[in-house]
Amino acid sequence: MAQQYRINEMFQTIQGEGVYTGVPAVFIRLQGCDVGCPWCDTQHTWHIADQDKTDLIIITDKSNESSRWAQVDSCGIIKEMQRLGYVAKHVVITGGEPCMYDLRELTLALHQQGYSTQIETSGTYKVQVADASFVTVSPKVNMKGGLSVRKDALLRANEIKHPVGTAKDIDALDALIQPLHKQLQAQICLQPISQKPRATQLATQVCIERNWRLSIQTHKYIGID
Numbered sequence: 001m002a003q004q005y006r007i008n009e010m011f012q013t014i015q016g017e018g019v020y021t022g023v024p025a026v027f028i029r030l031q032g033c034d035v036g037c038p039w040c041d042t043q044h045t046w047h048i049a050d051q052d053k054t055d056l057i058i059i060t061d062k063s064n065e066s067s068r069w070a071q072v073d074s075c076g077i078i079k080e081m082q083r084l085g086y087v088a089k090h091v092v093i094t095g096g097e098p099c100m101y102d103l104r105e106l107t108l109a110l111h112q113q114g115y116s117t118q119i120e121t122s123g124t125y126k127v128q129v130a131d132a133s134f135v136t137v138s139p140k141v142n143m144k145g146g147l148s149v150r151k152d153a154l155l156r157a158n159e160i161k162h163p164v165g166t167a168k169d170i171d172a173l174d175a176l177i178q179p180l181h182k183q184l185q186a187q188i189c190l191q192p193i194s195q196k197p198r199a200t201q202l203a204t205q206v207c208i209e210r211n212w213r214l215s216i217q218t219h220k221y222i223g224i225d
């Protein structure tokens with residue numbers, strides 16, 4: 001049987017974060033996450049409840065956030081993207097935690113159709129994607145779910161987009177990357193948590209000092225999804 005994916009949302013927008021900021025993209029948001037970040041902005045994707053299962057057309061029609069999801073394979077996803085007439089050629093697979101799923105079938109099928117793909121992951125699960133996928137790891141340290149960031153995920157990352165609230169978050173990032181610094185290929189970005197002014201100020205200052213990139217959630221400033 002083809003690999004099945006639980007889809008919480010699918011929509012066309014502008015990538016608001018990281019090195020692809022400004023690029024038009026189709027977002028595929030998968031259901032399920034047990035990492036438990038207290039400040040997570042997509043908590044409606046955490047739980048997978050049978051009673052929330054619905055049809056894909058209901059999911060792609062919905063305009064409000066909900067915990068509903070539809071189970072689809074990669075062919076069904078691509079057919080729905082074509083039916084909706086999406087024009088973006090970049091596809092961002094996020095969640096929830098998308099690496100709870102084996103994403104190889106989906107990413108390879110999208111590449112075959114001429115799309116580029118990007119994965120947004122916490123780095124707490126094995127990253128199973130096509131070689132050509134761009135992987136954004138946003139490390140989650142000491143969260144409620146008790147999961148650890150995997151070394152193999154950090155080494156696969158093309159971008160490490162670290163959430164920053166206070167100076168402790170910079171220390172946690174240093175502890176993660178310093179042992180790997182010779183092997184890492186990723187661009188490091190700092191992303192202020194929840195647009196907090198102090199977090200934004202800290203992230204900006206550290207990016208200047210360290211020659212890192214600042215990632216602000218631009219979609220939230222302009223009021224788009």
Ligand SMILES: C[S@@+](CC[C@H](N)C(=O)[O-])C[C@H]1O[C@@H](n2cnc3c(N)ncnc32)[C@H](O)[C@@H]1O
Binds near residue numbers: 039137217
């Ligand atoms: C909602 S998560 C989903 C993908 C994956 N679970 C992860 O954490 O990377 C997508 C991105 O949003 C970031 N994020 C979530 N809530 C945020 C918040 N309140 N402020 C800033 N970034 C946030 C995450 O760190 C991650 O980079």
Ligand SMILES: Nc1nc2[nH]cc(C(=O)O)c2c(=O)[nH]1
Binds near residue numbers: 013014095
């Ligand atoms: N516009 C926009 N850009 C994003 N980049 C990462 C997002 C995510 O939730 O993974 C996101 C999102 O939700 N919206």
Ligand code: SF4
Binds near residue numbers: 035040042097122
């Ligand atoms: S890992 Fe991602 S989806 Fe899961 S709780 Fe943290 S920010 Fe939210």
Ligand SMILES: [Mg+2]
Binds near residue numbers: 041
């Ligand atoms: Mg988001």
